[in-house]
Amino acid sequence: MITLRTFYLLLLAAFLVQPAMSVPDHRAQTWKPQRMVGSAQLTMRQIAYVIRPESGSSVLDAAIEDFLNLMEARYGAKPLIVTTGVCKNALQFKMVADRRERGAFTILRARTRLIIQAADAEGWSNGLYAIMQEQMGARWYWAGALGFDWVEPSRRYLPNRPWREEPTFVQRRLHPTDSDFARRNRLNTAYSFNHNLAKVFTLDLFSTQPEVFSELRGRRRPPRGSGATDPQPDFTEPKAVEVASRAALDHFNAHPESTSYSLSINDNILFDTSERTKAAVSPIRYFRGRPNYTDLVFTFMNQVAERVFDQAGAWQTPAGEDRYLTALAYYWTEPSPSVPLHPRVMPVLTSDRAQWHDPSYRAEDKALIRAWAASGAERLATWDYYFGAPYIYPRQFNQWIAESLQYLAASGVDVFYSQLPSFWGLDGAKAWLAAELLWDAEQDAEQLLTEYYDTFFGAASLPMRHFYEIAEAHRNVHEGTAEWIKLYKDESGVALFTPEVLEQMRTRLDQSLALLADDTQRQARVEVVSEAFYLTELYAEYDRSRRELVDLCLSALKTPREVIESQLQAFRKAREAYRDYMETYLTNSDYAPDRRHVDRRQSNPEALALAVLQETSADAFESLCEDPGLTHLTYAQRDFLSPRMPNVNGWYLDYRPSEDFRVIASEWGGGAAGLRIEQADILSVFRTFPIRSEQTYELRIRAAWKISLDNRVHVHVNWLDMEGRSLSAEVPLRLPYGVRGRPVDIRLPLTAPAEANDVRIRVVVSRQYSGDYLDISELDFGSVNESMLPVK
Template sequence: MPNYLTLLLTMLLTHLSGMSPAAPVELANNGKSAYKIVIAPSANAEELQAAHIFQSYFKQVTSVQLPITQSVSEPDQPYISIGETSWTKVENAPQAYTIEVKAGKLQITGGKRKGVIYGVYTFIEEILGCRKWNANEPAVCPRVSNLTIDSNLLIHSKPAFEYREAYFPAEADDEYLDWHKLHRLDDLWGMWGHSFNQLVPAKRYFRDHPEYFSFYLGERRPLQLCLTNKQVIKIAIATIRKKIKEHTNAIYWSISANDDVGTCECDHCSKINQREGGDQGTLIRFVNAIAKAFPERIFTTLAYGSTSRAPLHTKPRPNVYIFLSSIDAYRTRELENEKSAAAFNRNLKDWEKISSHIFVWDYYTQFTNYLAPFPIIPTLQPNLNYFKQHGVSGVFAQGSGYDYSNLAELKQYLLAKLLWSPEQDVEKLTDEFLQGYYGPAAQYLRQYIDLQRDALVKSGAQLDIYGNPVGDWNTYLTPEMMDRYSMILDSAEIAAERQPELWKRVNRLRLSDEFAYLQQSRFYGRDRYGIWQTAKDGSLSLKPRMQQRVDRFYQACKQNGIDKLNEAGTTIDQYKNEWAWCFHHPPAKNLASEGTIREMTSPFVAEYATKGERTLIDGMYGFDDFSYNWLCFYGSPLQCTLDLNATISVSHVKLNFLEDQRHWIFRPEQLIVEGSLDGEHFYQLGELTTSPLAEDYTIQKIPLAIAFKQQTLRYIRVTAMPQAKLPLWRGHKTKKPMLACDEVWVSE
């Protein structure tokens, strides 16, 4: 609770009593104190921990080591009581706390689940003036010789959300979590997330009992469970009973579908899901059956993908909590007003009608590129207020986990404050953090954050959690805007240069823009802002200082402990190796680069087409990310006609295709190349059929080349036919095979 609320409470109490303000209570004076810390003889582990935390920080601030005792020899003796004692009876809800001065004695009490620890850290921050700005860094404390507090001090606070997790590097710092009243899923859940394979493991049961698993696309598959099979329910209950014995302190247990397709389509499951309006029907009935067997336990279930909607008839039991995901929404605007969040908003309101226990799984970073700029700060508060208004009682704010990401320090700090009390002044909190953590660079970083956010909103770009900085080269990350951001960050570094620790923090923040620059430079390729420069003879060479810039980025990441760059686990070493490959493999000369795309008969996927149809003749190859220099065709052929803009000799045409089976991207079945002089009459130059597909989830680039006797041509038509259907191992009722091609390479 902010200091100004404490002052208001003090003024109110004084006014109501009709008395003059009482003399302040002196806790320490010139290295001495008459006070001691008192805990009950029966103090629990949390109360004992809280007493030692108070003792440690009190000493850091005042240089006074207060003794910890379990008794008070004289009733009038000054003391600081921590936790419940025989003389401090205060009712606190779970996680809530009370800080109060009575008759010159300071009392800090709290409810179950760390309430007293939260109260002590609130005193340390609000009264002692200490700050824990970032995880895995020590708190900053003032030094005072005289410490007094108001004799009418009274602070009582309880959380807006019972479950609060900011899944950022804060997860690795126990003190940061307790200081900022955050949770960690491993501490609360006995079984987390997508759990069907834990309840009834396919490796153990599928061979002998395929009927336990989903009937999908005409056969039993070990993708999901058959939720109407009574034996499956018995096995799941037995598994939970065993796990409860192993995790006696767990509060929640997740009963959720695997993170894959394959909902059971057997007659029994289909009948229920049809009546309930979707796959959530059998899921909620299954979870209810388990919850009924353990009425004293709390079970969470993911409302995600095909189970996002509320069932039409079945209500969750009182000990079943719905965990609703907002994964499909873009992040430019607050969710309440975001068009792409319409389904989430509808689902939230429908679940609210039938359940009083809803958690939300929300998203706060770009998972394909952790370091990419992701300016969402102004949406934090309205989203959390919106959740609270609709009965949400817990939030999993998924960031980059234990790995660093764009503005992780600020995001986790603001989320912690707002998850406890979402009505706080977020602008004030932001300025407080920037000033406290970056010192003289704060004003420039505030300017940088605001400018980037304004540019995003004005551009109308869709901020995607699975995006790439190359996708915003013409929105809020244009070359002109990137230059403006860089100039502001230059000023921030200059302001902090006399304080090495602050300069290092600014430099770490700057890695986001440096990453965006590097990503875009490969995207631009041989264009003005690309990594290559063209000599008079048409050959390509690396632009000066490009390699040094990559090396600096790599070293800065290493110095800041940054290893993984995305959710898939790409490391900074792998990223550097990818760059090293680029340095030694300049793009080949492409005769089509001087031409145009005359005709494109099938629509490409506009969402990933950052250069549009020009992607196929920009003279630049693609990378492992399908949104990075690839033109994609969903369920349709790639068929385009190139106009070389001159009659030239050609003997070779090559196309590279991406295969990323995890994202339903496959090589074509067939490639046909045709030529023409007039653009009207085409004849075949060659064709090939690709090898049969095999299950393989590694990302591959597959070159398909057709060589022929040298021909004089002006027009070339290429046709790549997609796979006729998805392979069995990637079967999906609504997905289609997608093609991804980076370039049509034409050579003599």
């Protein structure tokens, strides 16, 4: 790792070798000071003192430290820190009383003193970084020492008129992002709005007021304290309003300076299914294929807000800052409400605006933003998805970052949050560009990108720009119909990029390295990109070889045995190469993402290939299923949201309701039998079997399908001990993209681990698009008599 001392030595070196800057600062200025002829001009070089305020903060202290080190690197002398007195040639900080000016600043010159005036330490820090950026030419394009560079300062002298800036977005958060990068690029956190109801509706509360919890399938489940799995409260229950109101007031009493309290729904769709909720949401309406529960949840929010603000008077902090109750407009609550909102309810609009490549989605999303802006809320927030990891390829959409931020700002949205687990080499300019536009959305994004490429990559500006823009253009054209965070954690999402496109991108990196042979700093930056992209290339080959192996096995009758054997070896080799390099890369690169953001379970078709190469005889297999043909016994609705679903012997269906979702008889079964699944958001066909440890079993599936990009069909196997605890889990098959219009017989041999007592089998289908289907005409599981297997 590069130490802080080394970092600033690199800054000094960069300055010494570039005394004359060639890249202009194109950024739009909110201040337009004019030089006053005849008066003494104060230059940055003349600043000799920094008067540190007593009411500072760790953020301001870090900003001052950056300033001192940059002054030394730029001008050869580090100003002295003093805490009292009035000095000439000094930088000082002044507090103003109005806390509603959060993050804003005014820079004043009083003869030979420079004053940063703000309502809080955040504003002081922002003003100091503005000076470093505009007057000194400092830039932090990436985290770490390698991310720093200089541009030509926009002015030689400090302004004579007041220089005032206030951010376009009062909250500007990219999560998780390096804290130094965030501070230096004036990112911040002002409000809280993550999933939070599991912390309000607790197990202790369940023991005394079970009626405030949702009724699911006729019963109320005790919560476990999980925002992912705990059901939502019963939003129609008046006592639930009382509970949430008390939680908010208790929070504000315990934290008087807090400006927000989150009552955002848990991260699931486990809403109450009682008659009262049915009446509240009927007639059922849909938005983007999902039930519309916005009015249910935001009517609840209005009722809580009336108690917290209108009745209890918790409108402001003691310092005079406005308070809000925040709520995610998320998934089933994504559409705008038909009821006006209490002004202090802050809706948080969740949307993956990388999907703006789809013109229909883009138009719909803009209309949605306008509708929320007219809802009555005083303040609007947004939660976007700028990933980054876990995508293992360059997920580039700078065009949509710029267009969406400018549209959000123009529509009155001024609180921003996005997930961006940085994958610096593959993300490129995303984090810096977003930070710049969050501070000032009126800046010209094209000029910002030109500055980035010209400064950061120097002589390799053009091929490096082409590298990222090839990825962006290809994604725009080929990703297709928009969907919620499309291809997120999709092991085959890299199939979006053909080998030819990846080769074009590698060529640009090779060109860049050749152009920077005498520029070690910029060459090192390209190496970061190259190392990250090599992981993309290896993973693409790993996934391509896996999909090809599955395709060959599914066409085994037409495929020579030696071809499958060869492809199995190619798959194993590609997997090993990817795993070995990923381990080295994650361990040694300062710019690799955290392991938890990219390391995930992968499907492994080796069992499928081995089953084809060593076919089980009919006599060796003993079924444990009563009816592999899945005869429909009865039909029933799970609840008022669900379609009529078939009941089959032994197997169970769990699913998430969605518009046009249906499960009907197989087109290849005998009458009312089999399962044909269409328009599923997510559905699982599952069953648990008793088994013997260390014995061989086989799962047999006969199915036809149409699977488009982002539609996923997996087989999951979970081995359980006598207590029902998981011993191990595997994904022996993911069905490949494409069409298999006639049924294919699939056999998956499975070996139970030691101490296994049961196995849970799941066939999971998710994210089906129009025209997609999975048609299962047979589903069987049984033991294999190993003595009857062919000799290897």
